[in-house]
Amino acid sequence: MLRDLINNHTPLKNNFERLSTLFQCAINAYKYPLNGNHLSQLGELSGFYCVKDIHQRMLQHPVGQRILNDKPRVTPETFKIEELLKLDENTFGYQYGKFMRDRDFSSGERPIVKYIPDLELAYVYQRYKEIHDFIHVLLMYDVSVYDEIVVKWFEMAQLGLPSATLSAFVGSFKLNCQEKQKLIETLPSILKRANKSEFIMNVYFEEHINTDITQLRKSLRLL
DSSP, X not given: OOHHHHHHOOOOOSHHHHHHHHHHHHHHHHXXXXXXXXXXXXXXXXXXXXXXHHHHHHHTSHHHHHHHHHOOOOOTTTSOHHHHTTSOTTBHHHHHHHHHHHTTOOGGGSOOOOSOOXXXXXXXXXXXXXXXXXXXXXXXXXXXXXXXXXXXXXXXHHHOOHHHHHHXXXXXTTSOHHHHHHHHHHHHHXXXXXXXXXXXXXXXXXXXXXXXXXXXXXXXXXX
């Protein structure tokens, strides 16, 4: 399940090459905000130590340990939308399937980690990217610019990743006046939910496909 991570790895020779690549990714992420590859690669290059911290938090939790041991992946093969839509409508699996179907999304569209040299840490960052849509479903936010920014504030508070922080702050300036006011009113609530809820990287989502979505939110202290 990690062969794609191994095959996609691109080693950087030294710190100068790493910094120059980071700088180029930052420019591209700003110039082409709709291209997820640039922001993803910027996150890899800038978030190495944060990813190490996330890895440690997973190691210190029994469920996080199992995730690291099993290394589940979120792909069109492991989460078949047509099968999820056969589940009861109140289940997490159905709600995720509906979220993906209604927006014509595919879990296979997530960019594969490229620059993180340690395979274990590369998996941790890949896992973060692959569960992003789960977070949207659990928080009940759509995929508009405003909704995406709210989710990034949640991820920033929970995970501390520089890419999430950059998206949260810089993205906020792109909102119109009404959306900015709405964000100001929403932030205390979303930050409170992020700080009191279960660490999202320690949630074995694959084991909650048939779980009632409301009960899952309650158990994760997201309500």
